[in-house]
Amino acid sequence: MLLVQCLTVNYRNVSALRDISFKLRAGALVGLIGPNGAGKSTLIKALLGLIPAQSGRVLYGDRPLIQQRRQVAYVPQRSQIDWDYPTTVWNVVMLARSRHHGWGRSPSRQSVQIVGDALGRVGMLDLKDRPIGALSGGQQQRVFLARAIAQEADLLLLDEPLAAVDKKTEALVFQIYDELKAEGKTMLISCHEWGGILNHYDELLLLNQQLIAQGAPQEIMTPENIQLAYGLLPHQKHFHDSVEPLFFC
């Protein structure tokens, strides 16, 4: 179980997150939603200790999360990566095994097997020798999902993994989420998507610098909550990729 208590983060003296508290049960698929600038990425980074928190604590099990980093897989936003970096799909996924073999050692046979399996699961094994710059956006996201899988972590924190992906990749990604859930993995996934797609998540965290609501999608996506988060009435929200406008409200 992931337990976050009273997490407050200031970024260059500006308040980014205020007093965030929530619990994620093991094996839950949780979506993190909110407007641009709501602090979704900041929250994920603060959980991992990548940016300092002014106060609060983050426990995984009964110990601080940052003491158990091998248990956490993190997928950064696609924009944070230089896709012209001279490397291949295989090498990127092999990074997941960095802490599993000693300095200067070649990857173990087990790591090679795990990386191959992870690439197979996301349908990228055929492209394992391809330079990452030659991939489409959806393929790049799948490579990073494979990296998270290959890490064999229990907790996965994914920052906008569905940005710039095609529908085929989206369906594949949700299928993999379901498989990971069945394996008992806990997932917190920030997303900018709207509409029916949110029903795939067991729970949503609605964020705008503070936690506005947590719960099942149908329960928390009320007009009041949306107005609190987005400062808009539901019918004013622009549902750029939604087929059915907010049908669960």
Next chain:
Amino acid sequence: MLQWLLEPLSFEFMRNAMMVGILSGILCPVVGSYLLVQRMALLGDVMAHSVLPGLAIAFFLKINILIGAFVSGVISALLIAWIRSQTRVKVDAAMALIFSSFFALGVLLITLLRNKLELDGFLFGDILGVSQADVLRTGGITLLVLALVRLFYQELFFYTFDRLGAQAMGLPINAIYVGLMSGVTLTIIASMQTIGVVLVVALLVGPATTAYLLVKELHQMMAVGALLGTIASIMGMYTSYYLNVPSGPCIVLISFAFFMLAVLFSPSQGLLTAKTRSPKPTS
């Protein structure tokens, strides 16, 4: 032809300079590749200029100039990282500021301490002054840095590709940064005598950039870069000997010629040779 090639090598200073040139030709592109992939190519230039105050002080105190240069170079890298993390100032401004300030401090110290440090040789390289001891020092640095790169290849790859991801997985990113900057400083010290600090960035970045246009993986970029760096160094030395001009500019211009050849004729990305230069997929 053979006589033409062998004649310079009959002089001890040329043999020494050639050895140092070859060693820097191998080392610079390996270390420079890490700067390049982080879009920090100019950091090499900054650190090259930043070793000057340390050199001046070490020379004055009669301690090993390698130590002085090393400490000074690493302090400059730490200051840049500190300014970046603590203020809104962007990295290019921080680098420009540190680079000019350290260089200015070095020039002042040389004057104030009445050093007999040969500034010209330091700036542009002077193959006449390369001794046997310099060859050994450069050899030692090359072996040390290459061994460390081999040992920490995966960690350095992770850090330079996805710093946040590396930090999230618990890699000691501050130690990796300091280690990498130490490697850059040592490389600059090793290359100072043949190419000079003003131009060493060209050997750090030039062959590695050329290799970047030819291959698709980091380790291949290092290997091809090292080969090109070595050839550029050797050709530069001969040019320097026969035309009686400083070695640094010769090495740099030959390295640039290789780059232009790759821009035009790289099999995969050359402007004149690549078959299809289709835009990247977007979805």
